[in-house]
Structures are given as structure tokens and as C-alpha cells.
Amino acid sequence: MKLLLVLFTVFALAPILGRSLNPSLNDDVLGLIVFRADIQDPKGKLASWNEDDDTPCGWVGVKCNPRSNAVIELNLDGFSLSGHIGRGLLQLQSLRKLSLSNNNLTGSLSAKIAHIDNLRVLDVSQNSLSGPVPEEFFRQCGSLRVISLANNKFSGKIPESLSSCASLATIDLSLNQFSGPVPAGVWSLNGIRSLDLYGNLLKGEIPKAIEGLNNLRAINLGKNRFSGLLPDGIGSCLLLRFIDLSENSFTGNLPQTMQKLGLCDSLSLQKNLFAGELPEWIGEMKSLETLDLSSNLFSGQVPSSLGNLQALKVLNFSSNRFTGGLPKSLVYCTNLLALDFSKNSMEGDLPAWIFKAGLDAVLISEKKLSGNSLSSSPTGTALQKLEVLDLSGNGFSGEITSAIGDLSSLHVLNLSCNSLVGPVPVTIGELKALVILDMSENGLNGSIPLEIGCAFSLKELRLEKNFLTGKIPTSIENCSSLTTLIVSENRLAGPIPAAVGKLTNLQNVDLSFNNLSGGLPKQLANLPNILSFNISHNNLQGELPSGGFFNTISPSSVSGNPSLCGSAVNKSCPAVLPKPIVLNPNSTSDSTTGALPSKFGHKRIILSISALIAIGAAAFIVIGVIAITVLNLRVRTSTSRPAAAITFSGGDDFSNSPTTDANSGKLVMFSGDPDFSTGAHALLNKDCELGRGGFGAVYRTVLRDGRPVAIKKLTVSSLVKSQQEFEREVKKLGKVRHDNLVEIEGYYWTPSLQLIIYEYVAGGSLYKHLHDGSGGNFLSWNDRFNIILGTAKSLAHLHQMNIIHYNIKSSNVLISSSGEPKVGDFGLARLLPMLDRYVLSSKIQSALGYMAPEFACKTVKITEKCDVYGFGVLVLEVVTGKRPVEYMEDDVVVLCDMVRGALEEGRVEECIDIRLQGSFPAEEAIPVMKLGLICTSQVPSNRPDMGEVVNILELIRCPSEGQEESG
Structure with a gap:
């Protein structure tokens, strides 16, 4: 402590006494120790900073000049440091780069930090620094080239002195509270390559002087209070690649000079007051990949020159006043991933090219489109990557084509608020990745298809305000992620299926204004996350379930059901005792309705309904056992x-x-x-x-x-x-x-x-190498990785030939004499047409733990993704050396659950086979285990294809080496 006081005293007197006071004292050590005294280091990142060292060159975060041993870089990004930036850093006169980003530093910024003569990079972004930046801060900015104060709490005006920093190439003041105009001189700093002022309270206009920024590559003025017209001078910044002027109050037309910006790949003008027709010259900006003009006042027809933008990926013209139809020339924008023309006044049929362009998102809602284009869209659609299809709020009519099932990557399908008729296509069940389905407010009829249960990723199902009939399908229980079920204002009949009570993620349910009948399943009371449950205006009867949400349900949610009883409807339920069923073993009549005791000497048997069900189930099981026994005897005899x-x-x-x-x-x-x-x-x-x-x-x-x-x-x-x-x-x-x-x-x-x-194959099975082996069967990490990769390649090859293995397990992976894996027993299920998935579960998937969960669901189609699941289990087995399911004395350990739990707790390395400890690369083993967990996702659509698995494994083994160096 005494030494620290001495250092403080020396530091305070150093500017006065000069270096001659103590020639042996290292200024860099002194400055850094004083700097550290002003901050807190909760994670001990600076533990190597020893005040007794002659030089700080070996300290963490410090980089020195190899000749002079002077500190030239201090990089403490993400060290969780707190406190304030003190004056100690002023001692580091050779410092070229100071980076303190992503910490918890507070207080103001010293006016002299930028005065360090050699400082080129100053980055204090992502902290909690506050207050105004002193006017003196940029007075002696010397050779400063990069300044980043982003994502702090700085306020006040941007200092005028910033205009004097002629060497600046990058200015990032984004996400602060700077206000007022941008200093005029900033627009004349012709060395600037990047200017980012996003997310402040700045105002004023962009001056004509911007034409002098000849080196400007990126400008971001988004989310401020800028106004006025865009100056013609912006077209002189020929090197511009990125322009974001969104969320301001710019007005007028786009200046014609912008057509010269041939290198620009991103132009975002959303949420402004731009007006007028979009000019044809927009097609001259041929490098554009993102064009966002949404939420403005543009009008007129969409120019056909957009077809020239063949690099375009995102096109967003929503919330404007465009009219007419979509230009056919857009078919040439073959790289489009997202297309949004929602909330305009466009008309005409939806052009067929939309179903051919391979888009990721089509949002054309709230337009005045009409016609029968949904049912007349071409078959064989190429939109396999389409993730969002929103045609809501239009005048579409006709039936929904069954080709909708070809859009296999859809996450969101919204056809609401149209005039569509006909049934809900059964091909909806083919949309395995579908999360949101909204067909509400149309004229759809027919029943809700049973196949809806095959769309097992569904979270929201909205079919309200149609003319649907029939029952709510019990297959809905397969949609285990469902949070919203709205089918109100239809003509649905029959009971509410007990399967709804199994959907434990349900939050909002509305079955009101239908013709539903029967009692309410008691299982509904067990729904843990329910927020609203509306069953009003039906023909439901009996007692409301008790417990859980139903203890506090609103009376309006159950009204309009005259035969319902319970506290919510303020109607007591009558006590009802069930009649016993009387069976007379001596009666020759089929009737079993007599309930009076016999006057004869023969004893009657009185059984409850539940007892009869139990007897029937037992008889069924006995018959099944006998049948299976006979079948097995026949098989054994014949073989x-x-x-x-x-x-x-x-x-x-x-x-x-x-x-x-x-x-x-x-x-x-x-x-x-x-x-x-x-x-x-x-x-x-x-x-x-x-x-x-x-x-x-x-x-x-x-x-x-x-x-x-x-x-x-x-x-x-x-x-x-x-x-x-x-x-x-x-x-x-x-x-x-x-x-x-x-x-x-x-x-x-x-x-x-x-x-x-x-x-x-001479080497035996992988199972024996992993679980039955002696020392001679030991598999190194390299051996195991090659086995995983080779197995993945074999499955990818099978899937390319439309062959599902069905039986992935370690005993079916053989090891050749050269150590290569060879997968056997593939495709045998194709020889056995009589095997349903339950027989497959016992015959083929005989090794417990490898079977994909969809085998237990009759309505879910078995696909290649069941192989991916088995492969994922195999990966975890190879890396951990443990069996898929292991039985302990008083517990059963499922490998997938064990690894997933360890990953969540940050101790995944403990799962790796103990025989590999000290001899495996964590940068390979851990990503491989994570890949195994992804492959074992409960939802098949969340599992990758085997081709993707091969690519990921090859990236893990040979990662890209093209990373940029910082500084």
C-alpha cells in the first residue's frame, strides 16, 4: 500500500519534475498501475499486472514495441471492468491503440485521452460512460484515425472540435443521446470512410458539402431527427456501399444523382416522408442487395427497372401508396429472399413468378389484390426455401391450392382476411416446419383436416370466422408446442377432445360461437400455462372442470351454454349417481338393462362401466399375447x-x-x-x-x-x-x-x-469397440471423429437415393481392418411391407435409445429425419463412450438428457469418454457433441439433413482460417 501511495505521489509530480527525477522508473508501469487503481476487476482478469515488474510487456491485454518495450496497445475488451477511466493512461505516450469496449465503465471521458501523440484507435464503446464530451477532447487529436463512443450514455452536442481531426477515417457515435446539429466541419472531413450516428437525437439537414466526402463507404444516420431534402451531392460519394437514413423526417423525391452509386449494396430509407413516384433510374443501382423504402409516401406504379437489380435479396416497399400490379420483370431478381409489398393500394392478380423465385418471405398483405390466383398458381413450385407467406388483408378468392404443401420450409402462413372458399387442404400436414397458420376471416368450409396433427411444429392455429364444420380432430394433440388455438365463429360440432388437455403449452384458446356439445374433459384443468379459455355460445353441458385456471374463469367465457353448471355460471350441478349395469348369466336375452335384484335363486353380477372396460382391456391383451405367441412359433418353425x-x-x-x-x-x-x-x-x-x-x-x-x-x-x-x-x-x-x-x-x-x-468386415462392430473392448480396442479421438464423419457420409448417400436406414445403432456400424466405418443393415425395412411403425419399433429399433419420437405418432410421416435422430444418439455414444440408455441401481440415465443437462450447466467436457481425457481437442469434441444434441431434437424439422451434417463436421475438422486481424 505504501508503494502505491509513493506511485501516486510520483505520478502527480512527474509532469513538474520531469523524467530526471527517477530515471529508473518505468512510466508505462506507473501509468497502468495508477489506471488499475481506478477500476474494479471482479473476474481477476488483470491479476498478472504486478507493480514490481520492470516492464508491463508480459501483462494481459498489453502489447509492446519489441525494440523499445514501450506500450503501444492496450486491449481490455470484455473484461467486465467497472469504475472510471483515470489519468494514468496519459503516461502511455507511445500508445497507438486503446480499446476498452464491452465493459461496465462509468463516469465521464477525460478531455486529454485523445491528446496522446501517437494514438490512432480509441474505442470505449458498449460501456455506461455519460455526460457531454468535452470541447477540448478533439483539440489535439493528432493522428487519431478511429474513434468509437458507441452504445454509451453520452449527451449534449457533438464537439465542434471534431471537425479538426483531419486524419479520422471512422467515426462511430451511435446509440447515445447526442443532440443538436452535426458540426458543419464534419461534412468536410474528406478522409472519412465510415460515419455512424445512428440512434441519437440529432437534427438538421444533410448539407450539400457531403459531396466532398470522396472516400465515404458507409453512412448511417438512422433513428434521429434529421429532416429536409436529400442533397444532390450525395451522388458524388461514388464509393458508398451502405446508406441508412431510416426513421427520420426526410421529405421530397430521391435525387437523380443517386443513380451514380453503382457500388451501393444496401439502401434503407424506411419510416421517412419521401414522396412521389419511384423513378426508373433506381434500376441503375445494380449492386443493391437490400432496398427498403417501407413506411413512406411513395406512389404510382412500381418501376419495371427493378428487374435489373439481379443481386437483390431483400425488397421492402410496404406501407406506401403504390398502385397497379407487380412488374413481371421482378422474375429476373433470382436472388430474392424477402419480398414485402404489404399495406399499399396495389391491384390485379398475384403474378405467377412469386411461386418460382425461391423467396424466403412474401408479405403482400392489406392490398386490393383480387382474383383466383391462389388456386391457379403453377404446380411444381420452386419456393422450397420460402419461410414466410403473408397474403392477408386482400381480396383473394377461390380455393386454396393443395400445392401449398410444397412450400416445405414455411414457418408462417397467413391467408387471413380474404374471400377464400373451399376446404383447408390436407397438404397442410406436410408443412413440418410451420409455426403460425392463420386462415381466419374467409369463407372456408369442410372440416379441419386430421392431417393438421402432422404439422407438429405449430405454435399458433387461427381458423376463426369461417364456415368450418365437423369435429376438432384429436390429432391436434401431436402439436405439442401449440400456444394459441382460435377456431371461434365456425360451425364445429361434437365434443371438445380430451387431447386438447395434453397441450401443456396452451395459453390462449377460443372455441366460442360453434355447435360444440358434450361435457368438458377434466384434463383441461391441468393446463399449466393457460391465460384465456373461451367456450361461450356452444351446446356444452355438465360440470365445469375444477382447479387451476377454471377456478377463476370469467363468466363471459362460458356463457351461452344453458346446460353447463358450476360456480362460474352460478348454477349448481345436480348429484348424479351412475346406474349399474346388471348382467344375468342365465338370461338368454341380449338385454342388460334390468337393475332390480333377482327374485330367483340365481345370483346376478353387478359391474360398473369401469370394471367392464378393464375386463375388456384384459381380454384384448390376452388375445394379443396368444396371437403373437402363435406368430412367433410359426416363424421359428419356418426358419x-x-x-x-x-x-x-x-x-x-x-x-x-x-x-x-x-x-x-x-x-x-x-x-x-x-x-x-x-x-x-x-x-x-x-x-x-x-x-x-x-x-x-x-x-x-x-x-x-x-x-x-x-x-x-x-x-x-x-x-x-x-x-x-x-x-x-x-x-x-x-x-x-x-x-x-x-x-x-x-x-x-x-x-x-x-x-x-x-x-x-473384419474389424467387428463399433459397439464392441466402445463397450466390450479391452485395451486393444481403444479408439482415439481421431478414430472416433473419422467414424462419425464416415457414418454421416454413408447416411447422406442413402438419403440421396431415397433410402431410409431405420436402424442406426453402434452394433450396425462395422469397423474395417483399416479403421474405416461401414454401415450395414440399411434399407431392410423395404422388404417388409407388413411392418407398421410399432413393429419397426420392436423389430428394427430394438436397441433402446436410438428410436426417434415420431415412431410413436401414427399421424406423423416417418422420414429421413428418423435416421438423423439415431445418428445424433450414435454421435453422443461415440464421444462419451456411454450407452444410449444405462440402468443404475435406482435410476435410468438417458444419454441425450445427460449431455443436454451438462451443456446447460457448463460442464459438457465432463461427458467426454474418460479414456480420452487429456488426448482430445475440445474445439472439435464439444462442437461434435452439440451437433449430436441438435440431431436429437424432438421436432424433426429442427434436425439438419445428413448432407448438412457432413458439411458441419468437415467445418469442425477444418475451420476457416480467413479471419481478419483486429487493429
Whole structure:
């Protein structure tokens, strides 16, 4: 502490006494220690700053000149420092860059900081500095080239002295509270390349002098109080690439000189008072990628010259006064991602090119468009990337085309407030990524399609004010993310399905003004997030559910249902005891309605409805068990007949010519010598068995040329296709070739036995390497990464050929002698048409933990994304060395949940296989685990495609090295 006091004293006297006072004292150490005394360092980032050091060159955040050891850079960005910027930094006379951004620094800015002779970069952005910037601040700005005071709380006027900083190239004063006009001299600093004044209280006009800013690349004056006309001089800034004048009060027409800005790629003029027709010369700004003229007073027709803007990605003309139709020339803007013409006065049919341009967003709401263009839009649409389609508030008529289901990437579909008729297309269920569906206020009829449950990403469903009939489909329970369900003012009938009570994310429900009947499901009381629930004006009856939200429900939300009772409707419910059902075992009548006790000596059996249901369920289960047992016996019997199974063209040798004799079967080899050296009896030899799975056992045998093969003996004969279809499918699979797929080399067929012949992979399964291995089976991180990448490539190849594997697990990934992964058992589900998803769950997905959740949903289509889920589990298994599901003494650990929890708690490295500790690169292992978690998302649409997975893995292994250096 005494030393610190001495340093303060010396520092205070140093300007007076000069350096001769103590020649051994290092000014940079002195200045930095004094600077540190004025700040707080809660995270200990400056722990290396030792006041006893002769030089600060080894301190964190400090960079020195290698020759003189003088401090030239101080970079403390994001250190969570607080306190104020003291005078200590004035000692650093060789300092060229001072960056203190993204901290919690407070107080004002010293007037002398910018006076350091060699200072070129000063960045104190993203702090809480406040007060006016002193006029003296820029009086001696020397060689200052970059000044950033952005995102603080500075106020007052911008100092006039800023105009004297002739060397400035970048000025960023954005997101403060500066007010008044911009100093006139700033518009004459011809070295400026970037001027950012966004988000202040500045006012005034842009002067003609702007024409002198010959080096200007970017200007951002958005969200201020500027006004007046844009000067012609702006067209002289030929290097401009970025212009943002949004949220001001600029008026008048756009100056014609702007057409010279051929390098400009972003022009945002939204929320101003620009008026008049948009000139044809706008098409001369051919580098434009973003053109936003929304919320102005532009009028007239949209110029056809927009078609010249072939680099255009975002076009927003919403909230203006444009009339006429959309120009056909826009079809040439092939890079468009977002198109917004909402809130105009345009008319005519929606042009067909909208369905061909590959847009990400189409917003054309609140226009006076009319016609039948929705139903007449071309089929085979190319809008596969379209994420937002908003045609609301128009005069569209006709039916909604089923081609809407082709827009597979849609997140938002809004067709509300039109004159559409006809049914809701069943293809809505194909929109797996759909989050918001709004078809309200039309003339739609028919029922809500059952397929709505297949759009399982839905969060908002609005179908109010139509003429829909039928019931609310029970499949709605599959939309587990649903928060808003509005189907009021229709003609819906039937009960409210109990499935609605399973939608635990529901917040707003409106079923009012329909013809719904029956009682309210008690499960509705369990909805934890419900905010409003309107069932008024229906024919509902019985007692309102008790508990939860229903204890405080508004009477207006349940009114108009004469037969409802409960406190909310101020009507008590009568006590009702259910009649028992009486079964007389001696009666020959079908009637079971007699409720009086028998006068005869025979005893009657009185059972409640719930008891009958229980008995019926038990009987059903017993019948099912018997049926399955019989089926299994049949399968075992048919697959254990050695005589038929091993008689290949008589004797022990296989013949290359396929035979069709009933006693010999048919053998087909796709290439090579088909003769086996050991004979068919080897197939039944337990010593040759390699393993068993959901489809059957696998054996190893050897061809006469010494080459080993693996033979899978299917044990699901009763479910296999006919011989013709079986052979067709196996031949298709036999043509699939990839370095990371096990090749199919042939097959054997009899009605009671089917064999598939594979190449033999010597290294064993990945499962054994991970879980059954000794030291010899240890997999290094490089081995594991290559296995993950190779497996991903094989699945991507299968999906390109429209083949779903269905059975991804570590026991189906084999390791070759060279360490390459080879995926087997692919496509076998195509041989078994009788397998539904529940049989698949038990037969194919027999390894617990790999099965995608959509297998449990009848209405959800099984796609390639179920392979992505299994792959994600496999990735976590490979990285952690743990099984997908592990049973402890008193707990069950699911691998996905364990890793996800560890990631959320910031301890994901603890999950990595203990055998890899100290020998894995965290920059690869952690991103790979995160990728595995993404692949195991509960919502299939949130999982990446396998092609994307391959790209991500290759980026993790070989990241881009083209990053810019700061400073």
C-alpha cells in the first residue's frame, strides 16, 4: 500500500519534475498501475499486472514495441471492468491503440485521452460512460484515425472540435443521446470512410458539402431527427456501399444523382416522408442487395427497372401508396429472399413468378389484390426455401391450392382476411416446419383436416370466422408446442377432445360461437400455462372442470351454454349417481338393462362401466399375447428347417445358375465366384455365428477363392414380400455402393427362408469397440471423429437415393481392418411391407435409445429425419463412450438428457469418454457433441439433413482460417 501511495505521489509530480527525477522508473508501469487503481476487476482478469515488474510487456491485454518495450496497445475488451477511466493512461505516450469496449465503465471521458501523440484507435464503446464530451477532447487529436463512443450514455452536442481531426477515417457515435446539429466541419472531413450516428437525437439537414466526402463507404444516420431534402451531392460519394437514413423526417423525391452509386449494396430509407413516384433510374443501382423504402409516401406504379437489380435479396416497399400490379420483370431478381409489398393500394392478380423465385418471405398483405390466383398458381413450385407467406388483408378468392404443401420450409402462413372458399387442404400436414397458420376471416368450409396433427411444429392455429364444420380432430394433440388455438365463429360440432388437455403449452384458446356439445374433459384443468379459455355460445353441458385456471374463469367465457353448471355460471350441478349395469348369466336375452335384484335363486353380477372396460382391456391383451405367441412359433418353425434351408442345388456347393426347384431354392450372386467352400451346413454352425439382431442371425462363411462373406438369415419370413418383390428390392440395394456402406453381394430365396449375402468386415462392430473392448480396442479421438464423419457420409448417400436406414445403432456400424466405418443393415425395412411403425419399433429399433419420437405418432410421416435422430444418439455414444440408455441401481440415465443437462450447466467436457481425457481437442469434441444434441431434437424439422451434417463436421475438422486481424 505504501508503494502505491509513493506511485501516486510520483505520478502527480512527474509532469513538474520531469523524467530526471527517477530515471529508473518505468512510466508505462506507473501509468497502468495508477489506471488499475481506478477500476474494479471482479473476474481477476488483470491479476498478472504486478507493480514490481520492470516492464508491463508480459501483462494481459498489453502489447509492446519489441525494440523499445514501450506500450503501444492496450486491449481490455470484455473484461467486465467497472469504475472510471483515470489519468494514468496519459503516461502511455507511445500508445497507438486503446480499446476498452464491452465493459461496465462509468463516469465521464477525460478531455486529454485523445491528446496522446501517437494514438490512432480509441474505442470505449458498449460501456455506461455519460455526460457531454468535452470541447477540448478533439483539440489535439493528432493522428487519431478511429474513434468509437458507441452504445454509451453520452449527451449534449457533438464537439465542434471534431471537425479538426483531419486524419479520422471512422467515426462511430451511435446509440447515445447526442443532440443538436452535426458540426458543419464534419461534412468536410474528406478522409472519412465510415460515419455512424445512428440512434441519437440529432437534427438538421444533410448539407450539400457531403459531396466532398470522396472516400465515404458507409453512412448511417438512422433513428434521429434529421429532416429536409436529400442533397444532390450525395451522388458524388461514388464509393458508398451502405446508406441508412431510416426513421427520420426526410421529405421530397430521391435525387437523380443517386443513380451514380453503382457500388451501393444496401439502401434503407424506411419510416421517412419521401414522396412521389419511384423513378426508373433506381434500376441503375445494380449492386443493391437490400432496398427498403417501407413506411413512406411513395406512389404510382412500381418501376419495371427493378428487374435489373439481379443481386437483390431483400425488397421492402410496404406501407406506401403504390398502385397497379407487380412488374413481371421482378422474375429476373433470382436472388430474392424477402419480398414485402404489404399495406399499399396495389391491384390485379398475384403474378405467377412469386411461386418460382425461391423467396424466403412474401408479405403482400392489406392490398386490393383480387382474383383466383391462389388456386391457379403453377404446380411444381420452386419456393422450397420460402419461410414466410403473408397474403392477408386482400381480396383473394377461390380455393386454396393443395400445392401449398410444397412450400416445405414455411414457418408462417397467413391467408387471413380474404374471400377464400373451399376446404383447408390436407397438404397442410406436410408443412413440418410451420409455426403460425392463420386462415381466419374467409369463407372456408369442410372440416379441419386430421392431417393438421402432422404439422407438429405449430405454435399458433387461427381458423376463426369461417364456415368450418365437423369435429376438432384429436390429432391436434401431436402439436405439442401449440400456444394459441382460435377456431371461434365456425360451425364445429361434437365434443371438445380430451387431447386438447395434453397441450401443456396452451395459453390462449377460443372455441366460442360453434355447435360444440358434450361435457368438458377434466384434463383441461391441468393446463399449466393457460391465460384465456373461451367456450361461450356452444351446446356444452355438465360440470365445469375444477382447479387451476377454471377456478377463476370469467363468466363471459362460458356463457351461452344453458346446460353447463358450476360456480362460474352460478348454477349448481345436480348429484348424479351412475346406474349399474346388471348382467344375468342365465338370461338368454341380449338385454342388460334390468337393475332390480333377482327374485330367483340365481345370483346376478353387478359391474360398473369401469370394471367392464378393464375386463375388456384384459381380454384384448390376452388375445394379443396368444396371437403373437402363435406368430412367433410359426416363424421359428419356418426358419428352423435345415433341409430346405441348406439344400443349394443339391449337395454342399452353390451353383452360379439360379435355381427355382422347390427343394433347393434360388441363389443369386451379383458378382464373383458364387461357390462356397464349407457348404451350407456352416450356416447352422454356432461357431460361425457373428451376432443376432432384430431381423435375424448373421454367420460367417468362406467362398472357394478364400474370400469370407457374411450371411444374414432373416427370421421374419411371414412378413417378407413375395419372391418377385423381394428380389427386386434386394437387387436395388445391391446397386448401392459407397466406401462407408457394407456391400450386398447376393441373396438366397425359398418361401420359408431368405438369406442376404454381405461383404465381410473384419474389424467387428463399433459397439464392441466402445463397450466390450479391452485395451486393444481403444479408439482415439481421431478414430472416433473419422467414424462419425464416415457414418454421416454413408447416411447422406442413402438419403440421396431415397433410402431410409431405420436402424442406426453402434452394433450396425462395422469397423474395417483399416479403421474405416461401414454401415450395414440399411434399407431392410423395404422388404417388409407388413411392418407398421410399432413393429419397426420392436423389430428394427430394438436397441433402446436410438428410436426417434415420431415412431410413436401414427399421424406423423416417418422420414429421413428418423435416421438423423439415431445418428445424433450414435454421435453422443461415440464421444462419451456411454450407452444410449444405462440402468443404475435406482435410476435410468438417458444419454441425450445427460449431455443436454451438462451443456446447460457448463460442464459438457465432463461427458467426454474418460479414456480420452487429456488426448482430445475440445474445439472439435464439444462442437461434435452439440451437433449430436441438435440431431436429437424432438421436432424433426429442427434436425439438419445428413448432407448438412457432413458439411458441419468437415467445418469442425477444418475451420476457416480467413479471419481478419483486429487493429
